[in-house]
Amino acid sequence: xxxxxxxxxxxxxxxxxxxxxxxxxxxxxxxxxxxxxxxxxxxxxxxxxxxxxxxxxxxxxxxxxxxxxxxxxxxxxxxxxxxxxxxxxxxxxxxxxxxxxxxxxxxxxxxxxxxxxxxxxxxxxxxxxxxxxxxxxxxxxxxxxxxxxxxxxxxxxxxxxxxxxxxxxxxxxxxxxxxxxxxxxxxxxxxxxxxxxxxxxxxxxxxxxxxxxxxxxxxxxxxxxxxxxxxxxxxxxxxxxxxxxxxxxxxxxxxxxxxxxxxxxxxxxxxxxxxxxxxxxxxxxxxxxxxxxxxxxxxxxxxxxxxxxxxxxxxxxxxxxxxxxxxxxxxxxxxxxxxxxxxxxxxxxxxxxxxxxxxxxxxxxxxxxxxxxxxxxxxxxxxxxxxxxxxxxxxxxxxxxxxxxxxxxxxxxxxxxxxxxxxxxxxxxxxxxxxxxxxxxxxxxxxxxxxxxxxxxxxxxxxxxxxxxxxxxxxxxxxxxxxxxxxxxxxxxxxxxxxxxxxxxx
Numbered sequence: 001x002x003x004x005x006x007x008x009x010x011x012x013x014x015x016x017x018x019x020x021x022x023x024x025x026x027x028x029x030x031x032x033x034x035x036x037x038x039x040x041x042x043x044x045x046x047x048x049x050x051x052x053x054x055x056x057x058x059x060x061x062x063x064x065x066x067x068x069x070x071x072x073x074x075x076x077x078x079x080x081x082x083x084x085x086x087x088x089x090x091x092x093x094x095x096x097x098x099x100x101x102x103x104x105x106x107x108x109x110x111x112x113x114x115x116x117x118x119x120x121x122x123x124x125x126x127x128x129x130x131x132x133x134x135x136x137x138x139x140x141x142x143x144x145x146x147x148x149x150x151x152x153x154x155x156x157x158x159x160x161x162x163x164x165x166x167x168x169x170x171x172x173x174x175x176x177x178x179x180x181x182x183x184x185x186x187x188x189x190x191x192x193x194x195x196x197x198x199x200x201x202x203x204x205x206x207x208x209x210x211x212x213x214x215x216x217x218x219x220x221x222x223x224x225x226x227x228x229x230x231x232x233x234x235x236x237x238x239x240x241x242x243x244x245x246x247x248x249x250x251x252x253x254x255x256x257x258x259x260x261x262x263x264x265x266x267x268x269x270x271x272x273x274x275x276x277x278x279x280x281x282x283x284x285x286x287x288x289x290x291x292x293x294x295x296x297x298x299x300x301x302x303x304x305x306x307x308x309x310x311x312x313x314x315x316x317x318x319x320x321x322x323x324x325x326x327x328x329x330x331x332x333x334x335x336x337x338x339x340x341x342x343x344x345x346x347x348x349x350x351x352x353x354x355x356x357x358x359x360x361x362x363x364x365x366x367x368x369x370x371x372x373x374x375x376x377x378x379x380x381x382x383x384x385x386x387x388x389x390x391x392x393x394x395x396x397x398x399x400x401x402x403x404x405x406x407x408x409x410x411x412x413x414x415x416x417x418x419x420x421x422x423x424x425x426x427x428x429x430x431x432x433x434x435x436x437x438x439x440x441x442x443x444x445x446x447x448x449x450x451x452x453x454x455x456x457x458x459x460x461x462x463x464x465x466x467x468x469x470x471x472x473x474x475x476x477x478x479x480x481x482x483x484x485x486x487x488x489x490x491x492x493x494x495x496x497x498x499x500x501x502x503x504x505x506x
Contacts, residue, residue, distance in 0.1 A: 010038060011150060013209070017351060018158040020207035023199050030351075031129070031155045037349065038151065039115070039144055041131035045072065047080045048119070048127040048159065074109055075132065083116045083128040089149065090116040090130075091139045113137040117148050119156045126160060178202060185227045187220070188371050189364035192472040193356040197224075200353045205231040210303075212348050213326040215355030218405030221326040222286060224355065229282040234322055237281030240274050245290035252295055254311055257302075263312025275308045275319045288325040288348065289334055293341070300344045323348070358400045358407065365396050368404060372411035373425070384418060388426045394441050463498035466491065475502045 014034050021027045032044035078101055083090050092098045092114045095106045116130035129152050139145070178198045179190055187198070204211050205228055213221045222241055229239040247255050254263075258273025274283060285291075291299065302308050303323070307316040325348050334340035358365065369387060377384040387395075400406050418429045427438050466484065470491075473479035477495075481488040495501070 011154060013350060014038075014151070015154050017207065017209060018155065021158065021203055023203060025196070026199055026203045027155075027158055029200070031151070031159070033352065035129060035131060035148065035151050037346075039131055039147060041115075042134045043072070043111075043132040045076060045080065045116075045130040045132060046127065047076065047084070047130070049084060049125065072109060072111070072132070074106055075111060075114065075130070078105060079114055079116055079130060080128050083118050083130065084125055087118050087120070087125055089118070089145050090114065091145060093136055093139050110134060113139055115139055115144055115148055117145065117152045119152050119159065121156045121160050126156065129155070181231075182227060185230055186223055187227060188367050189361060190367065191361040191363040193361045194364055197353070197355060201227055202231075204228050204351060204353060208233065208322055210322070210348055210350040211324040212331075212350070212352045213324065213355060214330070214352055215326070215328065216357055216403060217328045218400075218403030219355040219357065220404050221328075221355060222284060224353070225282070225284040225286075225324045225326065228324060229284075229322075232282070232322070234281050238278050239282050239284065240278040241284040241286060242274055243286045245287040249292050249295075252292065253298065256295075257298075257308045258310035258313075260310055260312035263310075267312070271310070273308065273310060275302065275321055276317060278321045279319055280321075282322045282324055285323065285325045287328060289327040289329040289331060289340065293339070296341045296344050300341060300347060303344075303347050358403045362396055365400075365407065366392050368407055369395055369411055372408045373415065376412045376415040380415060382415065382418065382420055383423055384415060384425060385423045386425075388424050391425055391427055394427065394438065397441070459498070462494070463500060466494050466498070467500050470495075470500070470502075 014030075017030060017034075018027060021030065028046050028048070032046050035041065036044045075095070079090060079092075079095070082100065092100075093112075095101075095109070095111055095114050098106075111132045112135055113133040114130060116128055118125050119127040119129055129148065131148065175195050178195065182198050182201070187201075189195075201224060211225075211228060213224055215221055225241070226239060229235060242255065244252070254267075254271060254273070256274050258271045258276060259267050261267055261270050302319070305316075306320070307318045309316045331340055331345050331349070335342045335345050358368075366387075369392070373384060373387060395407070395410075402409075413431065414425055414429055417431065418425050422429075430438060466480070469480040469483045470477070473483060477491050478488050481491045484491070
């Protein structure tokens with residue numbers, strides 16, 4: 001495929017994805033992520049300007065995830081301001097020495113090169129799209145800025161349309177409805193990171209492109225893949241899952257594409273293969289990072305041609321399968337070390353969904369633990385109703401390296417160790433190897449409690465609770481009040497009492 005055809009194909013696929021979105025934050029994420037992917041940027045900054053209030057909505061995306069914006073405040077204010085005020089494209093191969101800005105403006109910013117374009121619709125500037133590079137990049141050719149302008153032109157109607165949709169209608173599901181919907185398929189939580197994940201999953205169910213799930217082991221990738229299939233238009237057809245790391249290399253081609261009788265020693269019958277078994281439905285390829293290099297070439301051909309040829313067959317078969325892949329290792333790094341084909345990476349990396357670690361959604365740990373508790377208590381015919389408060393505090397502060405899978409195994413074990421007739425699990429039922437860790441946690445709690453007067457402790461806890469609720473509700477006081485089951489006036493009073501305020505540098 002020529003570079004021009006490849007460019008047109010990528011932009012068409014990009015527009016197709018945007019065309020299925022109704023959630024504003026998801027549109028921002030896709031625009032930012034795809035811009036960085038197409039032009040190999042380290043970060044993308046999207047600034048959206050409200051023409052009535054002149055206030056901005058801003059987001060910085062790195063590897064598909066939002067990050068802390070404070071470090072890039074000067075870029076946002078100065079470069080974003082320049083692009084919006086001048087209404088034209090911006091290039092700087094060395095932002096620290098750029099004479100358009102004051103000396104020393106960007107000394108503490110870990111960025112070298114910058115490219116930006118305005119977002120314009122109907123002659124009105126509604127924002128800016130800016131690419132950031134950690135190293136000095138040659139941006140002198142026109143290709144980068146032309147490509148970025150094309151991306152901006154495709155993006156801006158969707159950004160504006162989503163704003164209008166949100167203004168007049170509530171087309172996307174409410175958070176509570178979204179949480180309830182996915183609880184029914186085994187996805188539990190209510191934290192901000194989890195709700196963002198659900199929004200990405202919900203968007204993925206609406207259209208038929210390849211999905212790449214990126215997350216560490218134990219974060220629930222197969223459960224997410226099953227949820228996407230269940231709520232997609234393919235749900236009447238099979239969902240087939242395969243772990244690419246669990247099948248011996250010499251059997252993998254037969255497992256995926258099938259074989260004909262006599263094709264090799266031991267091939268006593270015809271085998272259909274997983275691609276044909278999943279025809280019309282979804283094939284989930286877990287741990288795609290373990291796919292041998294030779295098989296990567298064959299998978300790429302299948303994705304490009306839409307057909308498979310079983311081993312020993314003289315004919316090919318058309319296949320209509322949605323591919324969802326998952327990797328616990330960063331595929332981009334494998335590409336850079338020549339262990340994964342770059343062309344296959346971009347074929348799979350159409351719509352990435354990033355799954356947070358359990359440590360990044362601590363608010364969800366008690367919810368998940370309670371679900372597993374009731375599941376295994378019922379399975380073992382025990383009448384256990386809850387975890388003791390101390391146990392909940394203990395598991396919330398643990399670093400779950402194995403993520404949800406490790407938490408589930410832990411709960412199953414302590415349910416097994418708890419005697420019949422006990423309704424609340426206390427730490428005394430924990431396995432012996434955890435008792436030292438329990439004692440250390442006890443000392444930590446006692447030290448914290450003894451060093452601070454009780455009133456001060458309560459005030460500090462209340463202030464932290466309110467601030468966290470405000471952050472999760474994007475500083476919307478009304479939403480935070482509902483979340484905490486109190487009044488908006490009480491929230492305002494407490495904000496004043498505890499000197500809680502939004503950090504404007506973010």
